[in-house]
Amino acid sequence: MRGASGWMVWIGAAVLGLLPPAAWPAPKTVCTITVNSPDEKESFRRHLGSENYRFVELVERGRPDWLDSSCRAKVSCDILVISAHYDGGNEFFPDSLDAREFLPVSELERVSCSGSCPTLFSKLKEVYLFGCNTLNPEPHSGATAELMRSLVREGYTKEKAERELQSLAAAHGESSRDRMRQIFTGVPVIYGFSSSAPLGPIAGSVLDRYFRQSGDREIARGRAGSRLLAAFAPFSLTSVAGLTPADPYWQTRLDMCQFADERRPIGAKLAFVYGLLQRHIGEARLNLDRIRRLRESLDASVLDDPLAAQVLEVIARDEDARDRVLAYARQTDRPDTRVAMLDLARDVGWLTREAHRDELAAMLRELQARRDAGVAEVNLACRLNADRSLDGRLGGTHGNGGTAQAAMRACLGSAEDRAHTLRALLGPAEADVQLAQAYLRHRPVDDPAELRDLTKGISEMPAGPAQVRALEALGRHYVSDGDVLHRLLDLYGRTPSSAVQSAVAGILLRADRSALPAARLRETLISLRREASRDGGAGTIDALITLLGAR
Template sequence: MHTPSLFRHALLVGAALAALVSFAAEAATKTVCTITVNSADEREMFKRHLPPGDYKFVELVERNRPDWLASACQAKVQCDALIISGHFDGGDEFYTDSNEKSEYLTVAEMERASCSDSCPGVFANLKEVYLFGCNTLKPLPEQHALSNRDRIRHIFKDVPVIYGFSSKAPLGRYAGPVVERWLQTQPEVGSGKVNQKLLGAFAQVSMTVTPGITNADPQAKLRADACRFIDDRLSPAQKVEFLHEVLKGDLQEVRMLQEQLERFANAIGPKQRFESKTAAAFASLARDQATRERYLDFARTASESPARMRMMAFARNIGWLTPSQEQAEFLRMLGERVARDDVGREEIDMACTRERDAGSESALKPLATGVFKSSKVAPFAALACLGNAEAHARVVRAMASADTQDVAMVQTYLRHRPLTDSSEMRTVASSIGKMPTPGAQVRALETLARQRVSDPESLREIARLFPSAKSVDVQRAIAAILIRADHRVLGQADLARSLKQHRLKSPDGGSDVIDALIRVLQAG
């Protein structure tokens, strides 16, 4: 009479054992998540060679769905390993060069997902990350205060193994076969242990490996602070209050957090700024004159002009500078660099892209006094960008300079302020003909060619230089200008005869732009 009871007990035990076996099998299966924004070569090699019973693959990118990462996070996908494939040259996003795809993955979005606990599955349980993109683990900072390597380490906190490239990475069609050869050695993917065979397989390129930061890492506090500005669980007012705390603290850390601070300040729109608690937090920040002056003094010590003015732009954004005060800070910076004879392309670019305010004419006088003492073109180019007519004339005359550095500064200036005055074009064309050095003539002609000369008299002046040119390089530079011009104003038949009669023998004997111009003239 105990048999049914024993039978039922056995059935229950058997079911429990089956459930345990099933759970163990499920637990033993590793999930490999893939984010394929460009080449699928690497992903397909992993899928082809990893045993299906041991590994499950989940592609997180959903085509034509912009919020695919948020979708994956909401689905609570649990990833043991993550493979990201995409171009990463600039360090701001993974992107594609395919016309058929539009998906991309920004570093900012990854940081938000990592910091907000809104994506616990994708990021929380990772043992390994594979980043197939250029400069993903580049150790030197470029446009960011943190290097790509450090930013990636912050995103993948506590991940034991992160593979990437410190400089150029091979394209997918080349990386795929290398990955395949490595996978044929039957490695354990998702173990959380560095695989030396993988590093050896990519020994000819820049593959490297690093762990994500941990709470014991010296940068742990920096990451925690950066996360507070993008943590979805904090209100804008709380973030402004924290911003105030940060600005009162270590200013070196402020510089390291510069990008996060800027991104946060830019994300707070006018509507949010007028919300009572947020407005009160900004008002408290604006009243803190001691912290303001300390920050501005620190910003003025930045050795690079873009970094200095970036900090000043942030000060304006949070209410510490008015637009005219920020302009004054720019002129102060530029005046200091003029005094040190340290003006270059960056300063010219910055001057040419700034918006002039109504009071800038009088503010320019002290700067102009210093500039007109200089013997170099770069300070004049910066001043000319700000609207000084005398400085502009000085830069235009420098097109015919024998100094290669001066010509380079002229080229930078003219990218922002192209020549539009016909008389200036004629003056430049005439002065080029009087230059004694062929090398300098070529540089001047190349600079002029970028201005797309259309004035008939200027074109005729340039054509008249051809017979007297002392080198074939000068003649080629002349032809490069004329070939894009309206040949009807030059007398096509006469110009073709002049070119054939006076062209110098080419040292390489091949066809060049002069031949091309002659054919165009004869066809016309």
């Protein structure tokens, strides 16, 4: 029997050798989108080899239109592997601050919906999403809880509100899992993580063990691999299938494509938005991000499109829709939603610019009156007043509240409250320092004398978390002043805290150090370094020492 088996293998090989090349099975195409570490991609490449699999990296470094480039090249993927961090809703991103390659989920929606890229995802059998929460079933935007409260205010019973909410949330891709199912329609298996994913090197190691034990027997088969799921069981790997026309939520895939399909004229997209505004307000709320992106894409030429101009005029005259949107905006307890709704009302002509500013100021006054106002409110106040159009709108309340309230008024132009906020940066309470830090992210110090005084005050603070945070706030400024640099170096030498030393090194790493001789600075960093700083923040100090040694 053994000899007969050998003859059968030999005959089979001989027959295959006689077949023309066109009859050989074509290699499967493994497309990779490597925004972060390449560990997962390299594991697939090592174990699948090049005989039966062809690897195509879609990311082209330094080229912003790399996904379009793949579409134009008519790449067709059998397998797609995405390696990146994931923000839980809108973007795949790298962990390196220097990296410039990102993958917005809206781009995947565009490719999925548009005829300009018909081949890229058309033959997919499997998708591997190596990022945290890529298949998390929980709503990611917070909109569902907000809508729940809105429905109860409208008079719904809790049970009826929950039923309505479940339908809206599942229909509109309010979870990462639902959104990926909408994008990768018809794909038999989408792998991803329902919570935290392993870091790249760990994922690569797990894949290596899996491939050594199982080979490629589960790859590109269009069925969930039980061995792969078991290998990643400690890391919450799960799998789902993409939506199909038989799915009860298929209509919402079509709604998504109303926005994402680049073939559709702008007038048709605006007409769809108008239709959304006639439905329950929750429909518009759950599509706010898509509506915002559409609004931001408009320019003056939109008025040259007769349909677009007509639809915009109809929307501007729709008082019922106006009242429903503004009522929702004023009642919501989420400031970001309120701002988005008010921006929508301004952009479609329901609010004049002055009325829009009045609404924003009213919201900020309400937030300022809250005892729990904090960093989020300070950031919001400064961001909304980036153009200084709200200056003075919180006037008359100087001295009321604590540092958060003072920082919000400082964001709106109060000189007295700015002084209060900067004094808080030098105080002993880390929470107050954090509030001042938030303010300085938006309103940095640009007076050299004031920056020197601020550095002097920070250097005299007691060593501890508050001083470290104050140094981090200082580090967001581009430091070049010799007095500031020498004072920081003096602080490095006398502080007993390794964390403070690391924070000082972080400032010096980004500063213009021309006022400090490089050799002397390097010697000081090495000779006065606290032993404990070799843990935790050691990387910052090491990076600065290495940089100085390379000169």
